Amino acid sequence: MKSLSVRELYESKRELFQFEVLTGSIDSERPITVSDVHRPGLALAGFTKNFLAERIQILGETEMLFLETLGKEERRKAIDRLFQEKVPCVIVAKGLEYDAYLSTKAKEVGVPILRTPQSTTPFIHRLAEFLEEAFAPRTTLHGTLVDVYGAGLLITGKSGIGKSECALDLVERGHRLVTDDMVIVTRKHNLLYGEASEQLKYHMEIRGIGIVDVRSMFGVRAIGKTKRIDVEVRLREWSASVQYDRLGLEDRMTTILGLKVPVVTIPIIPGKNITVLAEVVAMNHQLKIQGIHSVDLLDKSLIEAMRKKSAPV
Amino acid sequence: MLERIVRVRNSKGIHIRPGQEIVQTAEQFLADVFLQNGSKRINAKSMLGIMGLVAGEGTDLKIITDGPDEAEALQALADLIESGFGEELEEE
Numbered sequence: 001m002k003s004l005s006v007r008e009l010y011e012s013k014r015e016l017f018q019f020e021v022l023t024g025s026i027d028s029e030r031p032i033t034v035s036d037v038h039r040p041g042l043a044l045a046g047f048t049k050n051f052l053a054e055r056i057q058i059l060g061e062t063e064m065l066f067l068e069t070l071g072k073e074e075r076r077k078a079i080d081r082l083f084q085e086k087v088p089c090v091i092v093a094k095g096l097e098y099d100a101y102l103s104t105k106a107k108e109v110g111v112p113i114l115r116t117p118q119s120t121t122p123f124i125h126r127l128a129e130f131l132e133e134a135f136a137p138r139t140t141l142h143g144t145l146v147d148v149y150g151a152g153l154l155i156t157g158k159s160g161i162g163k164s165e166c167a168l169d170l171v172e173r174g175h176r177l178v179t180d181d182m183v184i185v186t187r188k189h190n191l192l193y194g195e196a197s198e199q200l201k202y203h204m205e206i207r208g209i210g211i212v213d214v215r216s217m218f219g220v221r222a223i224g225k226t227k228r229i230d231v232e233v234r235l236r237e238w239s240a241s242v243q244y245d246r247l248g249l250e251d252r253m254t255t256i257l258g259l260k261v262p263v264v265t266i267p268i269i270p271g272k273n274i275t276v277l278a279e280v281v282a283m284n285h286q287l288k289i290q291g292i293h294s295v296d297l298l299d300k301s302l303i304e305a306m307r308k309k310s311a312p313v
Numbered sequence: 314m315l316e317r318i319v320r321v322r323n324s325k326g327i328h329i330r331p332g333q334e335i336v337q338t339a340e341q342f343l344a345d346v347f348l349q350n351g352s353k354r355i356n357a358k359s360m361l362g363i364m365g366l367v368a369g370e371g372t373d374l375k376i377i378t379d380g381p382d383e384a385e386a387l388q389a390l391a392d393l394i395e396s397g398f399g400e401e402l403e404e405e
Contacts, residue, residue: 243340246360247333298364299329306326306369 003031004134006089006112013130017123022092022113023106030088030111032056035131037124041066044078053085056127059092060120067099076101083109091127093120137187137257145178145194145227146170148282152227154183154194154261155278157235161268164204166235168212169275176224177214180204185229187257195226231262231285233278238267247295248284314379315387323400326369331398336360338393344380346390357390 006028010019038055041063067075079102082090090106092098095117106113116123143156144163148170155163164180171177179196180203186193196202202215202223215223232254244267245252251262264281266274287294321327327335339346339357346357350372355362368374374394378386
C-alpha cells in the first residue's frame with residue numbers, strides 16, 4: 001500500500017500550509033495511508049466507535065471550543081481518547097490556541113502535531129487535494145499524448161510504427177504535444193491524466209534525425225503540461241485478415257487503471273495521412289460529447305426515408 | 314458475371330447495421346459485388362453506397378457479382394439479405 005510519512009507531508013507543503021510543529025519531533029510511527037482526513041469531534045465527546053484513526057486528525061474551532069467547555073479532568077480524558085489508537089498526525093487549524101496537555105500527550109505517544117494559520121474548511125480542501133494527488137493510482141504507458149482540438153489523444157502502437165512522426169505532424173498543424181514515447185498516467189476521480197516524465201519532457205525521438213526538443217523548436221504553443229486522456233488511437237500495420245471499423249456504431253473500449261477509454265484502431269498504409277485521421281478522431285470525440293453521434297443520426301434518417309418510401313400513398 | 318434478384322425482408326430495411334453486414338460479407342470475396350435498386354447501382358463494398366440505396370422492406374434488389382469467386386459471393390449475399398439479418402421480419 002502507498003504511504004506518505006508525516007515528514008514528507010511537512011517538508012513538501014510547509015510553505016503552502018505555513019505549518020509549524022507543536023511537538024518536538026515531526027516523525028510519526030504511523031505513516032499516512034489514506035487521502036481522507038477526519039475531524040474527531042465525536043471521539044473527543046466520547047463516541048469512539050468507528051473512530052477513523054488511520055486518517056490525519058484535524059482540530060478546528062468546533063473541537064477546540066468543545067474542549068474548552070470541559071473541566072480539566074474531562075478535557076484530559078477527551079484528549080486521551082483522541083490518542084488511544086495510533087493516529088498518523090494531528091493538525092490544528094486556524095492557528096488556534098491549544099491545551100498544553102495536547103502536545104504533552106502527543107509527545108508521549110509519539111504523534112506529531114502541526115498547526116496551520118489557515119481556516120479549517122479551505123485548509124481541509126487543499127490538504128485533501130494534495131493527498132489525493134499523492135495517493136492517486138499511477139501507471140506508465142508506452143505511447144504519445146497529444147492535445148488535439150481539446151481532446152487528449154493517446155497514440156499507441158509498436159515501436160517504429162510512426163507515433164512520434166504523427167505527433168510531430170500534429171504539432172506542425174498547431175496541436176500540443178504533452179509527451180512522446182512514455183506517458184505517466186494518473187487516475188483522479190473518474191478521469192485519467194497523462195504527463196511527461198520530468199527528464200524527458202517535450203523531447204521526441206525521430207528516427208533518422210535523433211532527439212528533438214519540441215519546446216525550443218516550435219515554442220510554447222506546441223506543448224502542454226498535462227492532459228486528460230479521452231481516446232486511445234491505436235496504430236496497427238494494415239492486415240487483410242483484420243476487419244476494421246467502418247461505421248463506429250459502437251465505441252470500442254480499453255481499460256486503463258480500471259477506467260474505460262474508447263479506442264480507435266487505425267490501419268497504417270503507406271501514403272495514408274494519419275494526422276488528418278487523428279484530427280477527425282478528436283473532432284468526432286468532441287461531437288459525441290456534444291451529443292452528436294453522426295452514425296446514429298444517419299441511421300435514423302435512413303430508416304425514416306425507407307419507411308416513407310414503402311408506405312402506401 | 315452472375316445476377317440474382319432477392320427481396321429485402323426485414324421491416325427496417327437495409328439501414329446501417331445490415332449495411333455493415335453486407336459490406337463485411339462482400340469484402341470476403343475477390344469478386345466485385347454490386348447491388349442494384351431500380352436504376353441505382355452501387356458497390357456493395359462501400360458503406361455509403363449501401364446507405365444511398367435506400368432499400369426498405371419489400372424492395373427487390375439485384376445482386377451482381379463478377380470475378381473468380383462470383384458464384385460463392387452471390388450465394389453468400391443472397392443468403393444474408395434473405396435471412397433478414399436476424400432482425401424483425403415484415404408481416405406477411
